[in-house]
Amino acid sequence: MKQVFSHPWNLSLQEAIKLQEELKKKIVLKKGFSEIKRIAGADISFSKKSNRAYAGVIVFSFPELEILEEQHAIGSSIFPYIPGLLTFREGPLLSEAFKKIKTEPDVIIFDGQGIAHPKRLGLATHMGILLDKPTIGCAKSKLIGTYQEPEKEKGSYSFLKDEGEVIGAVLRTEKNTSCIFVSPGHKIDLESSIEIVLGCLRGRKIPEPTRQAHLLVNRLRVEDR
Numbered sequence: 376m377k378q379v380f381s382h383p384w385n386l387s388l389q390e391a392i393k394l395q396e397e398l399k400k401k402i403v404l405k406k407g408f409s410e411i412k413r414i415a416g417a418d419i420s421f422s423k424k425s426n427r428a429y430a431g432v433i434v435f436s437f438p439e440l441e442i443l444e445e446q447h448a449i450g451s452s453i454f455p456y457i458p459g460l461l462t463f464r465e466g467p468l469l470s471e472a473f474k475k476i477k478t479e480p481d482v483i484i485f486d487g488q489g490i491a492h493p494k495r496l497g498l499a500t501h502m503g504i505l506l507d508k509p510t511i512g513c514a515k516s517k518l519i520g521t522y523q524e525p526e527k528e529k530g531s532y533s534f535l536k537d538e539g540e541v542i543g544a545v546l547r548t549e550k551n552t553s554c555i556f557v558s559p560g561h562k563i564d565l566e567s568s569i570e571i572v573l574g575c576l577r578g579r580k581i582p583e584p585t586r587q588a589h590l591l592v593n594r595l596r597v598e599d600r
Contacts, residue, residue: 378473378505379506403562406564413480415484416582417472419592431446432475434479443478450468452468466502470502470505485502486513486585489558491535497558499559500560510560510563513585515555517545518556530573535556542558543556548573548582
């Protein structure tokens, strides 16, 4: 799978922030596809004792969600953990994993934020620009924004807002469970992002593509001990 746009990853804090401002101009929040036949989930896991990291990408058929391809990359991260700049820590290995993918997905769901980010450039948005693909951010916790708690029923959601701007949705994926935070990444709108995430649920809180990617990277980390 080709990476359409590239940039250096080994940047200073100031250089990384400047790059975010430049990439922000490239964001497209309109639906960039007509139908979905393949969908991917991506995640990364870090060793607690070192900078060793494990990135995984799994491509599924859609809507069946049968696994078509699985790839990973293992290495060390050189960028420090800084909230708001996590893509510079996670992006290099995720890029390596995506380069190995032969079954190109129509949409990619990332375990992270899309535009629900102080610079509107979370992991899903940043990687969406690099890959030139429709992407969705699907996070377990909020980074920024305010919201009202959705109804308790599955599929209920409320808007996540930052200073009046809608930046995502707080989505209930199972009755009476805690919500997840969905935001468009790139080349997609919020309505489509919510619809796709709901279409990827298989009786769990987390959509199947990122759930399986999460299991993959955790398995890789355990096996590498």
